[in-house]
Amino acid sequence: MTTSQWTRHLRPALAGLDVYDIEPLPAKARLAANELAEPWPMEVVQEIGKRVAQIELNRYPDTSGRKLRALLAQRHGVEPDAVVIGCGSDELIGFLLTALGGRPSEPSFLVVPTPTFHMYGHAARCRGIGVLEVPLTEELELDEPLMHEALDVATGAALCFLARPNNPTSSLWDAAVIERLIAQHPGTVFVLDEAYTSYAPGSTLWRAGLPDNVVYMSTLSKIGLAGLRVGYCVAPPALRRPLNVVRNPYNVSATSQAIAELVLTKFEGVQKAMLTRSLAARQKLVGLLGKIPRAKVFPAHANFAVVRLDPAGEATRVAEALAQRGVLVKDASALPRLAGCLRVGVGTNAELDVLAKALAEVIPGYGADAK
Numbered sequence: 551m552t553t554s555q556w557t558r559h560l561r562p563a564l565a566g567l568d569v570y571d572i573e574p575l576p577a578k579a580r581l582a583a584n585e586l587a588e589p590w591p592m593e594v595v596q597e598i599g600k601r602v603a604q605i606e607l608n609r610y611p612d613t614s615g616r617k618l619r620a621l622l623a624q625r626h627g628v629e630p631d632a633v634v635i636g637c638g639s640d641e642l643i644g645f646l647l648t649a650l651g652g653r654p655s656e657p658s659f660l661v662v663p664t665p666t667f668h669m670y671g672h673a674a675r676c677r678g679i680g681v682l683e684v685p686l687t688e689e690l691e692l693d694e695p696l697m698h699e700a701l702d703v704a705t706g707a708a709l710c711f712l713a714r715p716n717n718p719t720s721s722l723w724d725a726a727v728i729e730r731l732i733a734q735h736p737g738t739v740f741v742l743d744e745a746y747t748s749y750a751p752g753s754t755l756w757r758a759g760l761p762d763n764v765v766y767m768s769t770l771s772k773i774g775l776a777g778l779r780v781g782y783c784v785a786p787p788a789l790r791r792p793l794n795v796v797r798n799p800y801n802v803s804a805t806s807q808a809i810a811e812l813v814l815t816k817f818e819g820v821q822k823a824m825l826t827r828s829l830a831a832r833q834k835l836v837g838l839l840g841k842i843p844r845a846k847v848f849p850a851h852a853n854f855a856v857v858r859l860d861p862a863g864e865a866t867r868v869a870e871a872l873a874q875r876g877v878l879v880k881d882a883s884a885l886p887r888l889a890g891c892l893r894v895g896v897g898t899n900a901e902l903d904v905l906a907k908a909l910a911e912v913i914p915g916y917g918a919d920a921k
């Protein structure tokens with residue numbers, strides 16, 4: 551096959567990066583995507599349908615999502631201009647990396663603990679931004695001395711993403727460590743990504759008047775609205791204009807803006823009830839995973855739990871055998887610190903019953919060690 555001459559202009563890094571595109575598989579239990587599994591009640595779905603019918607689809611939406619930004623700003627007690635919305639927080643990660651992409655004379659770089667949310671490193675590498683990965687401790691906590699060291703390398707890191715709770719580990723990193731990192735590295739922008747904060751009630755690090763090197767980021771994806779693709783951040787004053795410069799106008803669709811506004815104003819109570827059910831289901835999930843002989847279940851603070859199987863090779867076998875039974879879980883065993891681990895989402899009660907049955911079929915002695 552001949553190679554077109556223009557291919558030399560492709561960014562070299564892209565050749566080594568994966569495409570994230572997953573074929574939708576029919577599933578009896580979809581426990582691999584970190585969604586809120588609880589469905590919206592029919593009355594809410596109908597109200598949403600009515601609201602969508604009113605949208606003028608021939609018109610562009612508000613360029614920056616003013617109404618939705620105002621609602622999110624109100625929740626955080628900040629002015630609407632502090633809030634930037636994105637097509638999922640994935641898009642905001644891109645904006646942050648583009649805005650803080652550094653100068654040619656001063657190559658910018660990103661520090662991330664590892665393992666953490668894949669898109670931080672991926673989006674940086676797509677932009678040619680160097681990534682310094684700092685392994686978590688064996689207990690999946692931040693390694694504070696190593697983090698300080700990494701943030702200090704060369705002229706200092708431009709950006710550091712800290713997900714709390716973290717994906718894929720479900721760990722809730724020590725707040726005091728995070729506060730110290732932020733205070734001791736004022737030349738680095740820290741993004742506090744609290745995508746899963748609803749699953750760790752009372753743990754948020756949000757407060758009005760965070761230091762000026764902190765961006766607070768979250769998303770509606772984990773609270774029942776993953777289909778909308780709406781993420782948001784509260785940015786310090788000096789970062790608001792740069793983020794809006796790199797943001798495309800109309801980056802969140804009229805449909806997503808309208809549905810998000812409706813849910814946040816009218817159905818917050820319903821949403822809370824769904825989250826409460828999901829928290830109860832997490833207990834059940836942790837119990838089910840705990841019945842795997844010789845397994846270690848790590849503390850779960852997000853809407854998924856991590857379990858280490860013994861021997862380590864079991865993780866891949868079990869994930870595959872579960873998939874054959876229509877139960878989709880994530881084999882995390884190739885990730886740093888997660889050898890032998892599966893990441894399993896909190897499903898609905900019914901999905902967890904399917905999981906329990908499948909585990910019993912797939913794992914010899916399942917439940918036998920139960921105390």
Ligand SMILES: Cc1ncc(COP(=O)(O)O)c(C=O)c1O
Binds near residue numbers: 638716768769780781
């Ligand atoms: C820690 C973390 N941040 C951000 C995201 C992206 O969320 P969104 O759906 O808003 O793009 C995810 C998605 O799984 C995540 O795990």
